[in-house]
Amino acid sequence: MAQQNDVLKKITPRNPADLALANLMPRRPTMGPDVPVVLWRVLRLVSLHDILGDETPAIAYLMGKRLGAMLGAKTIEELHEQLTRMKIGRLDLSVNTPDAVHLAIGECLTCDGITPPIGRAICQLEAGVIAGALETIYPGRKAAGEETKCIGGLGDDVCLIECRII
Ligand SMILES: [Zn+2]
Numbered sequence: 001m002a003q004q005n006d007v008l009k010k011i012t013p014r015n016p017a018d019l020a021l022a023n024l025m026p027r028r029p030t031m032g033p034d035v036p037v038v039l040w041r042v043l044r045l046v047s048l049h050d051i052l053g054d055e056t057p058a059i060a061y062l063m064g065k066r067l068g069a070m071l072g073a074k075t076i077e078e079l080h081e082q083l084t085r086m087k088i089g090r091l092d093l094s095v096n097t098p099d100a101v102h103l104a105i106g107e108c109l110t111c112d113g114i115t116p117p118i119g120r121a122i123c124q125l126e127a128g129v130i131a132g133a134l135e136t137i138y139p140g141r142k143a144a145g146e147e148t149k150c151i152g153g154l155g156d157d158v159c160l161i162e163c164r165i166i
Helices: 002-009 037-071 076-085 124-137
Strands: 090-096 100-106 143-149 159-165
Touching: 037 124, 076 090, 076 124, 100 124, 124 143, 124 159
Parallel strands: none
Antiparallel strands: 090 100, 100 159, 143 159
């Protein structure tokens, strides 16, 4: 017990908000790095809406923006590769100019398979991720993302994230 306390004393408390991706890498030799999609959906959709209500889309968007900035992508291609590796979905970049980026997400992590559709777009977190990443790709500019099609929200074939870069 005394030994355990000695170990605890050496830990300097930190703010979880300051953790970088490198600090968050899982060490789960037998369980592996992935979790079931349904776990994400319960937290992201059921719990967040239960706690935050109508504030959820705005908060989820901001959560996504933070993640997008943390990725540190330098190019759209790099972002595409990172999001594919994170299994956000099957990505299809249809517009890629310095003023606008449109990214379709098939097999969306958050919503594909939700039936019947909810009746409104629900993947604001994904929109935030793209917008946040675009602000690191285009330093000094602002990006605003909006989900205009949504599989589990509106019954569309893909979730379409449309970003303007200002
Ligand atoms: Zn969606």
